[in-house]
Amino acid sequence: MADPKFEIQMLHDRVMVKVERELEERRSSAGIVIPATVKMANRLVWGEVSGAGASVRSVKTGDKVLFNPEDQYEVEVQGQLYLVLRERDLHAVATQQTDHGTGLYL
Amino acid sequence: MADPKFEIQMLHDRVMVKVERELEERRSSAGIVIPATVKMANRLVWGEVSGAGASVRSVKTGDKVLFNPEDQYEVEVQGQLYLVLRERDLHAVATQQTDHGTGLYL
Amino acid sequence: MADPKFEIQMLHDRVMVKVERELEERRSSAGIVIPATVKMANRLVWGEVSGAGASVRSVKTGDKVLFNPEDQYEVEVQGQLYLVLRERDLHAVATQQTDHGTGLYL
Amino acid sequence: MADPKFEIQMLHDRVMVKVERELEERRSSAGIVIPATVKMANRLVWGEVSGAGASVRSVKTGDKVLFNPEDQYEVEVQGQLYLVLRERDLHAVATQQTDHGTGLYL
Amino acid sequence: MADPKFEIQMLHDRVMVKVERELEERRSSAGIVIPATVKMANRLVWGEVSGAGASVRSVKTGDKVLFNPEDQYEVEVQGQLYLVLRERDLHAVATQQTDHGTGLYL
Amino acid sequence: MADPKFEIQMLHDRVMVKVERELEERRSSAGIVIPATVKMANRLVWGEVSGAGASVRSVKTGDKVLFNPEDQYEVEVQGQLYLVLRERDLHAVATQQTDHGTGLYL
Amino acid sequence: MADPKFEIQMLHDRVMVKVERELEERRSSAGIVIPATVKMANRLVWGEVSGAGASVRSVKTGDKVLFNPEDQYEVEVQGQLYLVLRERDLHAVATQQTDHGTGLYL
Numbered sequence: 177m178a179d180p181k182f183e184i185q186m187l188h189d190r191v192m193v194k195v196e197r198e199l200e201e202r203r204s205s206a207g208i209v210i211p212a213t214v215k216m217a218n219r220l221v222w223g224e225v226s227g228a229g230a231s232v233r234s235v236k237t238g239d240k241v242l243f244n245p246e247d248q249y250e251v252e253v254q255g256q257l258y259l260v261l262r263e264r265d266l267h268a269v270a271t272q273q274t275d276h277g278t279g280l281y282l
Numbered sequence: 283m284a285d286p287k288f289e290i291q292m293l294h295d296r297v298m299v300k301v302e303r304e305l306e307e308r309r310s311s312a313g314i315v316i317p318a319t320v321k322m323a324n325r326l327v328w329g330e331v332s333g334a335g336a337s338v339r340s341v342k343t344g345d346k347v348l349f350n351p352e353d354q355y356e357v358e359v360q361g362q363l364y365l366v367l368r369e370r371d372l373h374a375v376a377t378q379q380t381d382h383g384t385g386l387y388l
Numbered sequence: 389m390a391d392p393k394f395e396i397q398m399l400h401d402r403v404m405v406k407v408e409r410e411l412e413e414r415r416s417s418a419g420i421v422i423p424a425t426v427k428m429a430n431r432l433v434w435g436e437v438s439g440a441g442a443s444v445r446s447v448k449t450g451d452k453v454l455f456n457p458e459d460q461y462e463v464e465v466q467g468q469l470y471l472v473l474r475e476r477d478l479h480a481v482a483t484q485q486t487d488h489g490t491g492l493y494l
Numbered sequence: 495m496a497d498p499k500f501e502i503q504m505l506h507d508r509v510m511v512k513v514e515r516e517l518e519e520r521r522s523s524a525g526i527v528i529p530a531t532v533k534m535a536n537r538l539v540w541g542e543v544s545g546a547g548a549s550v551r552s553v554k555t556g557d558k559v560l561f562n563p564e565d566q567y568e569v570e571v572q573g574q575l576y577l578v579l580r581e582r583d584l585h586a587v588a589t590q591q592t593d594h595g596t597g598l599y600l
Numbered sequence: 601m602a603d604p605k606f607e608i609q610m611l612h613d614r615v616m617v618k619v620e621r622e623l624e625e626r627r628s629s630a631g632i633v634i635p636a637t638v639k640m641a642n643r644l645v646w647g648e649v650s651g652a653g654a655s656v657r658s659v660k661t662g663d664k665v666l667f668n669p670e671d672q673y674e675v676e677v678q679g680q681l682y683l684v685l686r687e688r689d690l691h692a693v694a695t696q697q698t699d700h701g702t703g704l705y706l
Numbered sequence: 707m708a709d710p711k712f713e714i715q716m717l718h719d720r721v722m723v724k725v726e727r728e729l730e731e732r733r734s735s736a737g738i739v740i741p742a743t744v745k746m747a748n749r750l751v752w753g754e755v756s757g758a759g760a761s762v763r764s765v766k767t768g769d770k771v772l773f774n775p776e777d778q779y780e781v782e783v784q785g786q787l788y789l790v791l792r793e794r795d796l797h798a799v800a801t802q803q804t805d806h807g808t809g810l811y812l
Numbered sequence: 813m814a815d816p817k818f819e820i821q822m823l824h825d826r827v828m829v830k831v832e833r834e835l836e837e838r839r840s841s842a843g844i845v846i847p848a849t850v851k852m853a854n855r856l857v858w859g860e861v862s863g864a865g866a867s868v869r870s871v872k873t874g875d876k877v878l879f880n881p882e883d884q885y886e887v888e889v890q891g892q893l894y895l896v897l898r899e900r901d902l903h904a905v906a907t908q909q910t911d912h913g914t915g916l917y918l
Contacts, residue, residue, distance in 0.1 A: 182906035183913040184878075187870050190903045192914060220357040220366060227904075227914030230870075234293050234336075237914070242290075242357060242366070249903065251856040251878060253916050260856060260878070260903045267296045267355065267366045268333075270288035277289040278298060278333030278343070280359050326463040326472060340399050340442075348396075348463060348472070373402045373461065373472045374439075376394035383395040384404060384439030384449070386465050432569040432578060446505050446548075454502075454569060454578070479508045479567065479578045480545075482500035489501040490510060490545030490555070492571050538675040538684060552611050552654075560608075560675060560684070585614045585673065585684045586651075588606035595607040596616060596651030596661070598677050644781040644790060658717050658760075666714075666781060666790070691720045691779065691790045692757075694712035701713040702722060702757030702767070704783050750887040750896060764823050764866075772820075772887060772896070797826045797885065797896045798863075800818035807819035808828060808863030808873070810889050 184253065186229040189263045193223035193241060194256065220267060221245050222282065223259065232263045240282060242268040290359065292335040295369045299329035299347060300362065326373060327351050328388065329365065338369045346388060348374040396465065398441040401475045405435035405453060406468065432479060433457050434494065435471065444475045452494060454480040502571065504547040507581045511541035511559060512574065538585060539563045540600065541577065550581045558600060560586040608677065610653040613687045617647035617665060618680065644691060645669045646706065647683065656687045664706060666692040714783065716759040719793045723753035723771060724786065750797060751775045752812065753789065762793045770812060772798040820889065822865040825899045829859035829877060830892065856903060857881050858918065859895065868899045876918060878904040 186192055225239045235241055244267075249260040270282045292298055331345045341347055347367075355366040376388045398404055437451045447453055453473075461472040482494045504510055543557045553559055559579075567578040588600045610616055649663045659665055665685075673684040694706045716722055755769045765771055774797075779790040800812045822828055861875045871877055880903075885896040906918045 181908055182876055182918040183908075183910045184904050184906045184916045184918065185910040185913045186904050187902050188900065192904070218353065218355050220355050226916065228912075230912065240288055244355060247854065249854050249856050249880060251904075253918070264294065266293050268290050268292050268298070268357075270290045272287055272289075274289045274291040276334075276336065277291045280290045280332065282288040282290065282359070324459065324461050326461050346394055350461060370400065372399050374396050374398050374404070374463075376396045378393055378395075380395045380397040382440075382442065383397045386396045386438065388394040388396065388465070430565065430567050432567050452500055456567060476506065478505050480502050480504050480510070480569075482502045484499055484501075486501045486503040488546075488548065489503045492502045492544065494500040494502065494571070536671065536673050538673050558606055562673060582612065584611050586608050586610050586616070586675075588608045590605055590607075592607045592609040594652075594654065595609045598608045598650065600606040600608065600677070642777065642779050644779050664712055668779060688718065690717050692714050692716050692722070692781075694714045696711055696713075698713045698715040700758075700760065701715045704714045704756065706712040706714065706783070748883065748885050750885050770818055774885060794824065796823050798820050798822050798828070798887075800820045802817055802819075804819045804821040806864075806866065807821045810820045810862065812818040812820065812889070 186227045188229045189231050190229045191225055191232055191261050191263055192227040193259045193261060194226050195259060196223055226258060235269050240270040241266045292333045294335045295337050296335045297331055297338055297367050297369055298333040299365045299367060300332050301365060302329055332364060341375050346376040347372045398439045400441045401443045402441045403437055403444055403473050403475055404439040405471045405473060406438050407471060408435055438470060447481050452482040453478045504545045506547045507549050508547045509543055509550055509579050509581055510545040511577045511579060512544050514541055544576060553587050558588040559584045610651045612653045613655050614653045615649055615656055615685050615687055616651040617683045617685060618650050620647055650682060659693050664694040665690045716757045718759045719761050720759045721755055721762055721791050721793055722757040723789045723791060724756050726753055756788060765799050770800040771796045822863045824865045825867050826865045827861055827868055827897050827899055828863040829895045829897060830862050831895060832859055862894060871905050876906040877902045
C-alpha cells in the first residue's frame with residue numbers, strides 16, 4: 177500500500193467526495209451551536225467530487241454535491257478523509273454552469 | 283461553500299420544496315392547538331417547489347405540492363430551510379391551470 | 389396557502405377520498421358498539437372519490453371505493469378531511485353502472 | 495352508504511369470499527375441539543367466491559377457494575361478512591368441472 | 601363443505617403434498633431419538649405429490665419431493681393432512697425415471 | 707421411503723453437496739483448535755457436488771465447491787448427510803481443468 | 813481436501829481478495845492507535861485481487877480494490893487468509909494504468 181504508482185479509479189456508480197472542513201468539525205465535537213429545531217440526522221451537507229465511476233452521468237470532479245453524511249463509507253488517501261457514495265444518493269449538484277438550475281446559489 | 287457563483291441544480295427525481303411558515307411553527311412548538319382526533323404522523327402538508335431534477339415530469343418551480351413532512355431530508359440555503367423529496371413522494375399539486383383538477387382549491 | 393386560485397390535482401396513482409361520517413365517528417370515539425368477534429384493524433370501509441391522478445384507471449370522482457382506513461395519509465381542504473390513497477390499495481368500487489359487478493349492493 | 499343503487503365490483507386482482515359458518519365459529523370461540531398436533535396459524539380453510547376483479551383469471555363467482563384466513567381484510571355487506579383476498583393468495587379451487595384436478599373432493 | 605361433487609384443483613404454482621407417517625410422528629412427539637448434532641429446523645423431508653397447479657413444470661402427481669416442513673400451509677381433506685407448497689420451494693424430486701439424476705436413491 | 711427404485715434428481719438451481727468429514731467434526735465438537743482471530747460465522751468451507759438441478763450452469767457432480775455452511779438445508783440419504791444449496795450461493799469451484807483459475811490449488 | 817490438482821476458480825461475480833497485513837493486525841488487536849473521530853465500521857480498506865469470476869468486468873488479478881472489510885466471507889487457502897466479495901461491493905480500484913482515474917494515488 178506504499179507504492180505511489182497505483183492511481184485510484186472509482187468503480188460503477190461510486191462517487192468520491194472530499195469532506196468539507198465544517199462537516200469534520202461538526203462530527204468531532206458536540207460543542208458547536210446547532211439550532212434546537214433542526215433534526216441533524218436528516219440534514220444534508222455539501223462536499224466536492226474528487227472522482228466518479230464510469231457509470232456516473234450527472235456529476236464530475238470539482239462539482240459540489242449535496243448528500244446525507246450519516247452512515248457513509250469513508251476512506252483515507254494521503255492523509256485526507258473522503259466519503260464514498262453512490263450517484264443515486266446525491267440530491268443536488270452546484271456548478272458554475274447549469275442547465276435547469278434553481279436560481280439559488282451556495 | 284462561500285463562493286456565490288455555484289448555482290444549485292436538483293438531480294434525478296429530486297424536488298426542493300420551500301418550507302411554509304406554518305410547518306416550521308408546528309415543528310418548533312407543541313403549544314399550537316391540534317384537534318385530538320388527528321394523528322399528526324400521517325397529516326400531509328403543502329409547500330412550494332423551488333427546484334426539480336431533470337427526470338421530474340409532473341411538477342415545476344412555483345407549484346404547490348402536497349407531501350408528508352416527516353423524515354424528509356433538509357438543507358439550508360442562504361438562511362432559508364428547504365426539504366428535498368422524490369417526485370414519487372408527492373401526492374398532489376396545486377396550480378393556477380390544471381388538466382384534471384379536483385375542483386377543490388387551496 | 390390562502391390563495392383561492394390554486395386548484396388541487398392528484399398526482400400519479402393517488403386517489404383522494406372523502407371520509408364518510410361513520411368513519412370519523414368510529415375514530416374519534418370508542419363508545420360505538422362493535423361486535424366483539426371482529427378484528428377492527430382489518431375491517432375495510434367505504435369512501436367517495438374526490439379526485440384521481442392521471443395514471444388512475446379503475447375509479448373516477450363520485451365512485452364509492454373500499455379501502456383500509458388504517459395508516460393512511462390525511463389532508464384537510466377547506467375544513468373537510470380527506471384521505472390520500474394509491475389506486476392499488478383500493479379493493480372494490482361501487483358505482484351505478486358496472487361491467488362485472490358482484491350482484492351485491494351497498 | 496344507504497343507497498341501494500350502487501353495485502359492488504371488485505378491483506384489480508381482488509377476490510371477495512363469503513365466510514363459511516365453520517370459520518366464523520372457530521374464530522368467535524375457543525371451545526371447539528382442535529387436534530393438539532395442529533398449528534392453527536397455518537391451517538387453510540375453504541370459502542365461496544362472491545366476486546372477482548377484472549384481472550382475476552383462475553376463479554369465478556360460485557367457486558370454492560382455499561386460503562389462509564389469518565390477517566385478511568374484512569368487509570360487511572348487507573349484514574354478511576366477507577373477506578377480500580388477492581388471487582395470488584388462493585392456493586386451490588374446488589369446482590364441479592376441472593381441467594387437471596387432484597382426484598380429491600371436498 | 602359436504603358436497604362431494606366439488607373436485608379440488610391446485611392453483612398457480614402450488615403443489616399439494618401428502619404428509620408421510622414419519623413426519624407426523626416427529627411433529628407430534630419429542631420422544632423420538634434425534635441425533636444431537638442435527639439442527640432439525642433445517643432438515644428437509646420427503647412427501648408425495650397429490651396435485652399441482654397449471655404453472656407447475658417440474659413435478660407431477662405421484663412424485664416424491666424434498667422440502668422444508670417448517671412453517672408450511674396445511675389443509676385437511678377427507679381426514680388426511682396435506683401440505684401446500686410452491687414449486688420453487690421444492691429442492692429435489694425422486695422418480696422412477698430421471699433425466700439427470702444424482703445416482704442416489706431413496 | 708424404503709423403495710430403492712426412486713432416483714433423486716435436484717430441481718431448479720439446487721445443488722446437493724456432500725459434507726466433508728472436517729465440517730461435521732467442527733460442528734459436533736467445540737474441542738477443535740480454532741484461531742481466536744477468526745469469526746467462524748463467515749468462514750467458507752469446501753464440499754463435493756453430488757447432484758445439480760437442470761438450471762445449474764457452472765458446477766457439475768464431482769466438483770469441489772466453496773460455500774457458507776451456516777443455515778443451510780440438510781438431507782440424509784442412505785445414512786450420508788448432504789447440504790442443499792442454490793447455485794448462486796456457491797462462491798468458487800475447484801476442478802482439475804479450469805478456464806480462468808486463480809492459480810491457487812486446494 | 814489434500815489433492816493439489818484441484819485449481820480454484822471464482823464463480824459468477826465473486827472476487828477473491830488477499831487480506832493485507834494491516835487489516836489483519838487491526839482485527840486481531842485493539843492496541844493500534846485509531847483516531848477517535850473515525851467510526852471504524854464504515855472505514856473502507858484496500859486489498860489485492862487474487863481471482864475473479866467469469867462475470868466480473870471491472871477488476872482483474874493483481875489490482876488493488878477498495879471494500880468494506882466488515883461481515884465478509886473468509887476462506888483460507890494454503891495458510892493464507894482471503895476474503896470473498898461480490899464485484900458490486902467494490903468501491904474503487906487502483907491500477908498502474910487508468911482510464912478515468914482520480915489523480916489520487918495509493
